[in-house]
Amino acid sequence: MPLPARRTPQAAFQHCLFLLLMLVTCAQEGAPPGGQPDTFAPYVVNVMPPDGTIRVATDTSPVITFNERIDLRSLVDAVFIVPLIPFKIKSNWDGDEITIEFEESLQKDKTYVITIGTTVRDRRNNRLTSAVVHAFSTGALIDQGEINGMVVMNQRPAVGAFMWAYNIRMKPSPDPAEIPPDYIVQTGEDGFFRFTNLSLESYRIFAFRDQGRDRRYDISRDPLGVPTRDVILSEEEISSGPLWFQLAVRDTVAMYVSATRVVHNRQVGIRFSKAADAETAADTDNYSIVDTEGGDTLEVLTAYRDMPDSTSITVLTAPQTLGRSYSLTLSNLRDYEGELIDSTGNTTRFTGSSREDTAPPELKTIWPANRARDVPLRPDIRFTFNEPVTMEDNAVSLVDTSDQIVAGTLAWTSPTTAVLRPDGNLVGNSQYTIHILINQIHNLADQQLQNSKSESDSISYLFSTVDTTEYGMISGLIADEDSTATGSINISISNISYRNNTYRTRIPSPGSYRFDELLPGRYTVYAYRDANQNGRFDFGAVAPFTPAERAIVYPDTIPVRSGWESEGIDLRIRP
Structure with a gap:
């Protein structure tokens, strides 16, 4: 038998290099090179025990199976279990199956809800398209109570806000800064939330945005929403909602x-x-x-x-x-x-100081700004100075294109802010000029207004009024389901397409409302019942518990087009 040919050192090296490259290539994880990138969202294939299972053992360890390997780090802030119980998450070797190991025994005759949030992602950063909610019970029944609602901040949906629900029979004075909740969910992309499988009890719910991402409410930085009422679930009323929450930072430390x-x-x-x-x-x-x-x-x-x-x-x-x-x-x-x-x-x-005031006064801002367009026909022309000043009668004036002075009234809204209001409507789609005579404006030390732009003794600003044919309208009805409620209803709309212009009106009681002379764009609509008639929305308080005033945000933005009325924008304020 002939002996096998001997490899030269160079051939042996090339053979080893080939094997090494094959080994490295085979050991690499992920999709092979070429082809379309993985953009498919992961999803849950199976959960044990199955959803709706009753008489589950108190030492059970739920197992959740995904269709693919999951980034385990994404599970840390995405798995919620209520009622609250400490747990650990373990994964199998393939990374597509997790086991939830409870650190203490489950309570007897209790419904548990496992929620897997949409922040769970695969190795390609694809996220779950919707949250997975799974309920089981250690008793003979599964609780069926439900509470739903919406959370907003600055009149926009609050995405990912935490919702904490307390059983106030067991915790009569809950404080989210001090006491952990009985149930937890988060709001979705639209700001809506939904508690399911609640026991039939009385609940107080708080909403907050977790700025520190530590699953805790920090009173110094986390915006909080206080409910407008507590919720009582019973056999006669097994579900409740929608509740409405408005977030704001609560600074309880007194001003100093x-x-x-x-x-x-x-x-x-x-x-x-x-x-x-x-x-x-x-x-x-x-x-x-x-x-x-x-x-x-x-x-x-x-x-x-x-x-x-x-x-x-x-x-x-x-x-x-x-x-x-x-x-x-x-x-x-x-x-x-x-x-x-x-x-x-x-x-x-x-x-005390002997230093004299040697700095001349300055005009800090003026509205409308120079060369502003689409100015309303009845503008409040605002002058803001850096210090109190006095003006002579003809120090500021408004003139039209014919150089005719437009009659108006000058009023001081603060020691540093003056407002010139035309006596009538301006002409649409026209240009106007604001004239300021600097030698007729002085501070309390009798120093003349500074003109930083030139050495001229006057300053001029131009602006153009809106073309009224561009105006659109919004109208609708506001109802209040609480027939005993009192107080006017304050309504505001904001043009999110055009510099966030905001318009406000007030109606004395539920009924019709209407906004005219609106520039085209997309608008948000917001209203609240001013129960104490103080002219502002009251956010309520945690302790002593004071419900927030009731309010509502229209769920969609409203398109406004030139010459058209967006009607039927109806709002219903819930109890």
Whole structure:
């Protein structure tokens, strides 16, 4: 028998290299090169015990099988089990099957719900197209209670918000910052949520957006929604909804003075821990400045909340004495939510200055802006200055294309903001000019308005009014299912297609509403019942529990077209 031919060293090396490349290629995971990328969503093939199973053993370990390997990291924040019970997730070698191992025995005669959220993904980042909800019971029956509703924030659907439900028979005063819930779900892409398989009990539900992604409610940063009512499920009413939630950050710490700065010998700036209420900030009776040595009072001439920094207030005083120590106390000052300033943080000190006010006043903003288009026919022309100023009668004027002055009324809405309102409607699709005479506008130190654009003694701004043939309309009916409710209904619509222009109206009771003179675009519609008639939406409180005011957002955006009326946009406020 002939002996096999011997390989040369070079041939042996090439043979080994070939085998190594084959080994590496075969060991690689994922789709082979070439062809279409994997864009198919994973899905659940099987769950054991099956959905609806009763008399499940208290030591069971549910098994969930997917059609393909799952990214196990995506399961960490995607699997919810209620009632809450600690558990671990283990995977098989192929990664397409997980086992849920409970760290303690299940309760007897209890319905459990496993929810697998849409954040579960495969190795190609394809996600589940819809959540999987699976229920089983350790008793002879499966609970059938249901609660559904919607969560919004800034009048938009709140996607992925946590919904925490508490059995208030067992937890009569639930606080999501302190007490874990009995049931958990999340909102979907449309902001809607749905609890299923609830026991027939009384529930209080809170909504929040988990900014820290730690499955906990952080009162300092997570926007929270308080319910408009508690829910009672019974044999007669096994389901309830829709409930409605509006999210907002709840800052329960009272406002306090955080810093004080002397600008010059007639001006003091005060910074607060949160935004101040403009009305109480402008009341000079809320300020007391006393010389700490002699006890003399330093007069407060005017005060106002700064724009746009609503956490700062400017106080103008009589001339201060250089080096003198002053104590400033604020009383009856409220924050933007109407809460009083903290009585332990309402006093500050500053040292008097001899520095004169040498800076001229500035025009910070004007509306409409220069060369603005589609301005309404009855605009409020707003001038905002960096400090209080005085204007002579003809300091500002509005003229048309014929250089004729448009009659109007000038009013001050704050010490730094003036509004010029035309007495009648302007002409549509026309150009107008705002003239400002800088030598007729002075601050309290009698310094003339600064013209940063040129050395001219006047400033001019142009704008064009809207073409009224472009206008569309929105109309509809608002009903309230609570026949005993009182208070007007505040309605607002926002054009999300065009700079988020917002229009508001108020009707005294349920009935018809209508918005005319709307620019084309897509609009959101929002309404709430102002039960306490304070002119703003009240978000409610966790403790002591105060229900939020009832409100509603139209579920779809409304298209507005030129010359057309979008009618039948009806809203129903639930109890």
